Amino acid sequence: MIILASSSPRRKELLGLLSLSFEVIPSHADETIEESLPPGEIVEELSFRKAREVLGAHPKITEGIVIGSDTIVVLNERKLGKPSSPEEAEQMLHALQGGPHYVYSGIACLDAASGKEAVSHKRTRVYMKELSAAQIRRYVATGEPMDKAGAYAIQGRGAALVDRIEGDYFNVVGMSVSLLADMLGEFGIEIP
Numbered sequence: 001m002i003i004l005a006s007s008s009p010r011r012k013e014l015l016g017l018l019s020l021s022f023e024v025i026p027s028h029a030d031e032t033i034e035e036s037l038p039p040g041e042i043v044e045e046l047s048f049r050k051a052r053e054v055l056g057a058h059p060k061i062t063e064g065i066v067i068g069s070d071t072i073v074v075l076n077e078r079k080l081g082k083p084s085s086p087e088e089a090e091q092m093l094h095a096l097q098g099g100p101h102y103v104y105s106g107i108a109c110l111d112a113a114s115g116k117e118a119v120s121h122k123r124t125r126v127y128m129k130e131l132s133a134a135q136i137r138r139y140v141a142t143g144e145p146m147d148k149a150g151a152y153a154i155q156g157r158g159a160a161l162v163d164r165i166e167g168d169y170f171n172v173v174g175m176s177v178s179l180l181a182d183m184l185g186e187f188g189i190e191i192p
């Protein structure tokens with residue numbers, strides 16, 4: 001059995017690409033973290049917390065693999081999560097437009113029966129086009145940025161804002177399917 005500890009519809013779709021049967025249980029883990037930590041450590045720690053919280057809150061889960069994941073956008077030293085208001089979304093997009101940034105996504109897998117744990121992350125470079133204030137305002141007005149790290153969705157209308165990427169596309173959307181497949185392999189789960 002596989003349990004995805006996530007409320008993200010994107011991650012559900014991404015795990016679905018592997019044609020494995022799984023259940024979704026949203027995680028309510030505390031995501032407060034020291035922002036000065038390296039971004040790879042942040043997404044790995046938060047991925048772990050999400051998976052552990054679901055396992056801890058559901059004592060009936062005695063076997064199977066619990067998967068947690070977390071995504072942040074990093075611009076120079078600045079870490080951008082999900083915007084808390086349309087104004088913050090506009091500010092994030094103003095900062096990101098016209099240049100490159102990194103998207104980090106972590107994945108944690110916990111084996112409920114054995115207690116075995118694994119965690120890893122990937123980094124993708126995203127180059128955003130130059131955007132006018134009017135373009136940014138129109139995009140924020142669609143509502144799409146509000147539940148997305150860095151205030152854009154590359155898989156949606158946000159695709160029009162991106163010039164190109166270097167690295168794994170799915171890592172930008174929320175979880176590297178390729179990395180996940182390798183990690184599940186370490187837990188004895190073969191992809192059909």
Ligand SMILES: Cc1cn([C@H]2C[C@H](O)[C@@H](COP(=O)(O)OP(=O)(O)OP(=O)(O)O)O2)c(=O)[nH]c1=O
Nearest residue numbers: 006007008070071148149152153154172173174
């Ligand atoms: C950069 C980017 C992020 N995102 C999304 C992926 C994540 O859902 C979200 C980052 O927030 P997260 O805190 O990583 O995840 P979440 O709160 O949506 O879901 P959960 O913690 O329950 O697993 O941003 C996109 O959908 N497209 C993008 O291009």
